[in-house]
Amino acid sequence: MRLKGRHLIELTDYSPEEVRFIVETGLEMKRRFYAGERIVEVLPGRTIALVFEKPSTRTRVSFEVAARQLGASSLYLGWNDLQLARGETLADTARTLSRYVDGIVARVKEHWKVVELAKYSSVPVINGLSDLSHPVQALGDMMTILEKKGRLAGIRLAFVGDGSDNVLNSLIAAASRLGVHVIVASPRQLRPDEEILKNALEVAKESGATIEFTEDPREAVSGADVVYTDVWVSMGQEALREEKVRLLSPYQVNSKLMEAAPKAIFMHCLPAKRGEEVTDEVIDGPQSVVWDQAENRLHVQKAVLALLVP
Numbered sequence: 001m002r003l004k005g006r007h008l009i010e011l012t013d014y015s016p017e018e019v020r021f022i023v024e025t026g027l028e029m030k031r032r033f034y035a036g037e038r039i040v041e042v043l044p045g046r047t048i049a050l051v052f053e054k055p056s057t058r059t060r061v062s063f064e065v066a067a068r069q070l071g072a073s074s075l076y077l078g079w080n081d082l083q084l085a086r087g088e089t090l091a092d093t094a095r096t097l098s099r100y101v102d103g104i105v106a107r108v109k110e111h112w113k114v115v116e117l118a119k120y121s122s123v124p125v126i127n128g129l130s131d132l133s134h135p136v137q138a139l140g141d142m143m144t145i146l147e148k149k150g151r152l153a154g155i156r157l158a159f160v161g162d163g164s165d166n167v168l169n170s171l172i173a174a175a176s177r178l179g180v181h182v183i184v185a186s187p188r189q190l191r192p193d194e195e196i197l198k199n200a201l202e203v204a205k206e207s208g209a210t211i212e213f214t215e216d217p218r219e220a221v222s223g224a225d226v227v228y229t230d231v232w233v234s235m236g237q238e239a240l241r242e243e244k245v246r247l248l249s250p251y252q253v254n255s256k257l258m259e260a261a262p263k264a265i266f267m268h269c270l271p272a273k274r275g276e277e278v279t280d281e282v283i284d285g286p287q288s289v290v291w292d293q294a295e296n297r298l299h300v301q302k303a304v305l306a307l308l309v310p
């Protein structure tokens with residue numbers, strides 16, 4: 001399957017076969033890593049730029065390390081250190097960076113910015129999180145579910161918390177392509193992106209996936225294979241904190257809720273706000289796979305870079 005030169009802005013731009021291929025290549029990258037195989041010949045001499053407008057631990061480090069493991073190098077470019085901060089346009093920034101580097105990972109406050117970079121870049125642009133979505137997170141998460149549960153089709157994933165979350169939007173796009181049943185437990189006013197949901201419902205007709213909504217977290221998690229949550233207050237939403245905490249406090253993932261999901265693994269994209277959306281007992285407990293989940297970002301992003309960067 002040839003994906004060289006493609007941007008990765010949204011998983012809705014990718015077919016079910018392409019998403020499955022990236023996830024399976026991620027597992028293969030992990031296997032090769034632990035077998036001690038050398039993969040530095042995959043992207044020798046390439047350079048990947050990371051243009052980040054928001055903080056990051058996992059995405060930044062896992063992409064930088066992924067590049068090195070593949071034989072490429074990386075450049076971390078904080079937004080405010082670029083001429084972007086002085087008003088140079090995203091279009092001109094993309095045109096310039098394309099003359100130096102072989103791929104761009106961008107983390108932006110507003111989604112249109114990553115779209116704009118891709119429009120004017122002649123090298124692949126990868127969305128490393130926007131206010132709308134986080135596709136590389138969802139790819140790593142599907143890889144983790146496949147690794148832990150041995151399959152994706154027919155898996156029941158309960159997302160408990162902010163139904164308007166950027167990570168949830170990408171999980172819905174990925175899950176719908178892979179036959180995963182998603183049940184979202186959230187207050188009714190917090191809903192996923194309409195366009196992504198519409199696309200997912202369309203794709204789900206073929207894959208056998210389903211997407212359901214409830215306001216009852218217990219109903220969502222009973223019988224679940226995966227219980228997933230994310231922070232209640234995403235980066236950039238600080239002004240909404242009081243309102244979101246008020247709405248979401250009945251949706252904490254704690255031991256009592258996990259009792260209703262005895263066979264489930266617990267997942268969180270991290271960073272967690274311990275004591276808010278999840279308790280210490282759950283994130284540090286026997287059902288939690290969050291550290292393997294964080295590790296898998298590295299392997300799936302090696303797959304993304306190896307497949308997309310020319």
Ligand code: CP
Nearest residue numbers: 056057058059269270
């Ligand atoms: N999950 C995730 O993307 O984490 P960072 O914000 O640390 O990159």
Ligand code: NVA
Nearest residue numbers: 166230234235270271
């Ligand atoms: N929803 C979170 C995800 C962080 C990886 C945020 O956008 O802050």
